[in-house]
Amino acid sequence: MKPYHQIFPDAQAPSITLELAQKSGRIPRGRYAFVECYCTRPGCDCRRVTLLVLNEKMRHQALICLGFDGEGPFCGPYLDGSSYQVPYASELLDFCVHTLNSRPDWVLRMYQQYRDVRELVDGRPYRGRDFPQPGDLFYRALPSPDLEAMLKESVRHGSGLPCPHTPCDEGDDRYGMVRLVELYARAGASAPASLLVALQDELHRHLLADPLAVEELVSLLPALSSNARVDDDRVAAALRILCLTLDFYQVEVEGGGPGARQQMQRLQSALALRIFREKCAAELRFAVADILAQCRVKLIPELQLICDGGAGEGVNRFDLFNSAEEFIPGVLRHFASVGLSSPFAGAREILELVSVSDPEMRPGLTWELMNADSTLLREIAALLLFNADPEQSRETARMLVSVDGASLTPNTLRRLIVARNWFPEPTRSIVDQTINNARKARVQCAHLDRPDEETVYASCLDGSGTQYFHILVPDGAAHAGCTLMLQQGYGVSDCSLVRLETRRDRDDFIAAARSQRCCLESTGDYLDLRVCQALAEGTERGRVPGHWLVRVAELLGRDHWKGRPLDAGQELSRLREGIAENSPALLLVDEHLRSLEESGEWHRYRALFGSWKEEGRVVESVIDELRASKGGLGGAAVVERLCDQVLEQKRPLLLDRLILATLWLKSAKEAPIPWQRMYHVAQAVADPSIALKEIPLAVSMARESFKSYHKRSKDGRQHGGDSA
Known part of the structure; x- marks a missing residue:
């Protein structure tokens, strides 16, 4: 990494500086310059900058790493863990973060400097993908990535943070696909994105250089799986390379790459011969069949038959039995072959099975599971209640209530009790009767422990009312990472x-x-509030959340999740009481007016409000109608009309979204906007005597909607011109 002014000595680019007339926190008074440094390695497209912080005596104070794309563990900004940092470096990092968020011109300047450096080093204009707009990213100080990994990468690269390159050993005598499998196995699935991109680039180069590489890869798969001591990491790496190879040739075929179609044919023919006709290990055949079934490539007829389960030698993982009598042994054999012991993972497998089987067989197969001798299979059968199809969920409930109550396991009883309120009627009543049957049979309910720790992150609500939660919680000797997607008006959309x-x-x-x-990092209380609201919305629509939500509730020790609809008036009253108790001055009229005025500028926080706009036929019809009128298509007139005819119709939805956003800000540990400001805007929207066109946030939403319409129209005209 070299400073920009050393790469371009004549450049007059100013540096971002922090000038302190007196001590601030732990930072001594003085002048601190943030010097942008870029990689000068030929062919590297790491898309990052390192900020060297120097004081007025040109002494090193801190080294801050930043990736331009905002993705992955090395995106930053963070303090370089392998470099010297002064004791107050974290406060310098905070200033850097604040400046990145408030000075988009600085971010744009670094983008251009990066392009200049790449053009100088590589001898051609920079052709990388577009950088994200500064407003699309909300920067926060991040912890340094794993120090050991950083040190290894910095030793290879000779700088504080690695640029993408292949992590091969100079003395490694392996070559070809054997070497690539070794590198992927060594990197693992959780390697930094830059490392995986570099490996993928090397794979692509090898595929282009060696036409026989595909056959070498296919030959490696059975060899790795048939060893006396199977190396799971290398098998997984080889299977991953197979996925990437299929994707690579598909892109080449679509782009008309020379010889790509023949190479795709060669790869698939080799798979048909070496993996399926020669009867490799069953687990390997299952894995390859899964990859083929999920990939987007056009398969040769033989492989298509295998994936469809139509060939005699087909190995579709669901082709486990020839009749209902063989169903239970077939399922148990399959579970044993893949080492499956979790009823939740088993339920996923069975749900996929019944989705592709004959619908007339589903009730019989489910009944077989409920009456199986295996405890695992009976617990799986109970989890089939959590089916997005209300009819299938109700059908499963009717069967479950018909079995002997003593056959329910303590874990199943606990799960039914925890989730009974998640079901709409009449399914809920059937579940309650099942619980009573188990209690009459004296089945003991398994204990539900609350974890000692949990970490919750919650995203903001986007324009469609979608919100994500990421939860880290202990799971036995390890941890579980849980991801929930909640969608306004829909419920728990995914888990x-x-x-x-x-x-x-x-x-x-x-x-x-x-x-x-x-x-942002949030709280368990906010998670509980939002999950209960989502459950209420799902129940109202007759939807049952997936069975993985039951597992999340178990891990978090939540036995009180039940549908509680959002009560806008009640939530606003609680928020007002909180302000009155802690900061009564924030309820003054001046604060209310200031909050409304500021809300008109919130769209500059594009990561928060960039999608808060309306699109679709309603917007188009309003604008087209105004265009046809005598008044013409003036911007102010369009905004006012959109407020009156579009946003006013969605006022209750907007109010709910504002309240949810206020609660999110209130729970966040690093709120970008004071939650009290958002409360005042929500309070104004809740007042029917105030027209939305008088609320700056609504006006801003209408303006953004008009801009989006204008952009779509312009793009459509350009596309039409190109077609002509």
């Missing part, structure tokens, strides 16, 4: 879990959460 075995896994999970747009 997923990932097991985090190591501290690095946990750090990567948190870093990935924090790198998302305005995803």
